[in-house]
Amino acid sequence: MAHPIPTAAELDEVAEVLGRVRASIATVLSGLEPAIETTLATVLAEGHVLMEDVPGVGKTTLARALAASVGASVGRIQFTPDLLPSDVTGVSVYRADEHRFEFRPGPVFANVVIADEINRASPKTQSALLESMQERRVTIDGTTHPLPSPFLVVATQNPVEMEGTYPLPEAQRDRFMTRISVGYPSAGDELAMLDSHDGTDPLHHVTAVTDAETLARLIGVATRIYAAPAIKQYIVDLVRGTRAESTLRLGASPRASLQLLAAAKGRAALHGRNHVLPDDLKALAVPVLAHRVIPSIEARTAGRTAEQIIAGLTDQVPVPADARDRSVQTV
Structure with a gap:
């Protein structure tokens, strides 16, 4: 059964809410309009975003600004060579006093998951995200745990030719809806960055302009386009x-x-x-x-x-x- 196409009022809400998110991100980063637009389009499609570029151009800052602009649960994972799959998904711990296993969820159990420098972890650890990204659930010790809705992974990575990185498996790259290259800022944007970051971190002043419930509703509107x-x-x-x-x-x-x-x-x-x-x-x-x-x-x-x-x-x-x-x- 076909769903009705969105009404003008619904599209107005999308424009109004996402406009606030765009403006919120712009207080932290300037000159990244194409990257921000692609990121927001991916968010409306409830897809996952891979931000790939050289270090220091604002990949993590963009991911954090997006997460801070949405009043939803946020999980951040700093990928390192010694990171284990259980550090991502969670682990079952035996409670001797109650003679049972208790599941302790990992940082992947959040609405927005920031996977920072994802290609610095081993392929085994990278693959821990496969099920969650595709099926929005995690299976631990034979038990399936659903992830919250909406669920978005925003990952950053450095080019694979740089030292200390592992190429992402093709199966995992295929689960990212979009890959974005941030690029170097223009001279004017870099000068503005020096002013805005002088003695303070603009991210500390970013406040949520929407919430997870509203975002989930807007995602539903986009699916009916x-x-x-x-x-x-x-x-x-x-x-x-x-x-x-x-x-x-x-x-x-x-x-x-x-x-x-x-x-x-x-x-x-x-x-x-x-x-x-x-x-x-x-x-x-x-x-x-x-x-x-x-x-x-x-x-x-x-x-x-x-x-x-x-x-x-x-x-x-x-x-x-x-x-x-x-x-x-x-x-």
Whole structure:
């Protein structure tokens, strides 16, 4: 049974609440509008975000500013080489006085989980997040424990070529809806940062502008955004194009199709629309697809990155004629 598309009042609430969150983050970081927009679209899709860039450009600050702006439970995990899976998910402790095991939940049991420098832990520990990210639950000693709703993982990592890092397993990279590169700030933004951070930490002044219940409701609104059949065909064409691309050794999975659609709905809701447009897909193709594919040896030798290949593919795949007609999406 099809759900009704969001009303104007519902979309107004999305714009108003997410506008407050955007403004709250902007008090800490400036010049990161594209990264912030992609992050908020992912949040509305209840997806997980991977922030990858060199140290010191604001990845963790952006993750903490997002968490502080939402009045929800927050769990932070500092990934290190000696971190154990039980340090992430929790452990069962035997209570001798009561002759029973008691489960003590780990930091993953929170609405927003900040996984800081996730690729500094061993692949075994990284894999502890697989079940929670996909199924939003954790199984310990044969007992399944549901995670709170909404549940979002915001992870940061340094490029794998840097010392002391481990590449994320492909299965885990595929569970991140988007990957965001923060990049270096402009000269003006860096100068503004010197002023705002002079003698104080702006994060200390960030207060919650919404709560978990409201965020869960807005996520429900975003899931009801309309996507026309032509839009869905365009998604399939884009994702299948990665599998046929000669410069890619590994193309995107079917999960990528689902997450590209969900992220596009989140972006449409963020822009106050009750329907997805091709522009939403083009804006999100690189953040959603690039981290899921593996360039061929020839492509890497030629200096081509996954981002460049996906951007080129987006330009090559034709947009279905029906997808350009806005009347198709606004039934």
